Amino acid sequence: MSVLDWIVFGEERIRITMELDQLQDHIRRIYGSKDNTRGKDGTFIWLVAEVGELGEAVRLGRKGGLEEEIGDCLAWLATLANVVGVRLEDAIQKYVDVCESCGQCPCACEGKP
């Protein structure tokens, strides 16, 4: 499943499409050793801290800040998935088709925010 564009910084900026599995493997290659040493509790705390920063960016409404904080949250979510042994591709499966409650796309559930 291809869900995002990923910008790689090297000598030049390259935009590529990365699959969720590739993203998770990429995060594991870069940070896996440190992540395993930190463990699940410490990694969860980092994820929550990043979600807090995202909340602040949402409140302030700065687009650049939003993009950066959403990227940070996604990276820390991938990190936590690595540490606890969950494959993101498997975890997202219930959201890849129609709404699991009403069976429609877009969702037509009554009272759902």
Ligand SMILES: [Zn+2]
């Ligand atoms: Zn629905």
